[in-house]
Amino acid sequence: MPTKIDAFEFTRAGRSAEGCEPLASLVRLASLLAEPAGELVWRLDGWRQRDASNNEQMVARLLASATVGMRCGRCLGVVAIPIAIDRAFLLVRDEAEAAALDESEDDVDVLVASRQFSVDDLLEDESILALPPAVAHAQCQRPVGAGAAAASETEAEEERPSPFAALASLKRKSTP
Ligand SMILES: [Zn+2]
Numbered sequence: 001m002p003t004k005i006d007a008f009e010f011t012r013a014g015r016s017a018e019g020c021e022p023l024a025s026l027v028r029l030a031s032l033l034a035e036p037a038g039e040l041v042w043r044l045d046g047w048r049q050r051d052a053s054n055n056e057q058m059v060a061r062l063l064a065s066a067t068v069g070m071r072c073g074r075c076l077g078v079v080a081i082p083i084a085i086d087r088a089f090l091l092v093r094d095e096a097e098a099a100a101l102d103e104s105e106d107d108v109d110v111l112v113a114s115r116q117f118s119v120d121d122l123l124e125d126e127s128i129l130a131l132p133p134a135v136a137h138a139q140c141q142r143p144v145g146a147g148a149a150a151a152s153e154t155e156a157e158e159e160r161p162s163p164f165a166a167l168a169s170l171k172r173k174s175t176p
Pocket residue numbers: 072073074075076077136137139140141142
């Protein structure tokens with residue numbers, strides 16, 4: 001479901017767009033997840049404003065949120081991670097303008113606008129940036145590491161009645 005907007009018209013008219021994107025359709029993002037289940041809910045607002053020198057600026061603000069399933073670094077199970085995006089971008093007409101602006105203003109995020117601006121690419125880029133570099137459960141359900149796994153197996157065996165004992169009791173019951 002490719003979502004393209006005319007970024008010039010979008011900001012000139014002060015438009016908004018919103019949607020709900022299945023994570024599975026954001027292929028680059030989905031490839032980083034343990035399971036691509038769920039949706040990214042998003043809203044994009046565009047407007048124009050004047051900077052201190054009275055130059056017109058095009059601005060786009062992206063709000064998005066999702067809960068993604070990432071792989072736990074300890075037990076390899078799935079951890080549900082909520083991600084929330086709230087970023088504003090200055091839109092520029094070309095790469096040269098972007099380079100000039102990047103140099104003059106460090107803390108401004110710059111995007112090159114186009115008449116076929118891909119909202120999907122923006123959603124994908126920003127949600128990938130919003131992923132934590134590594135995740136782990138606060139408390140893993142599964143045993144951690146080989147040593148712990150062996151220990152918990154021993155415990156489980158001690159709690160469980162021996163299959164031979166169970167068989168023996170069955171035999172006793174069936175004996176007349
Ligand atoms: Zn875990």
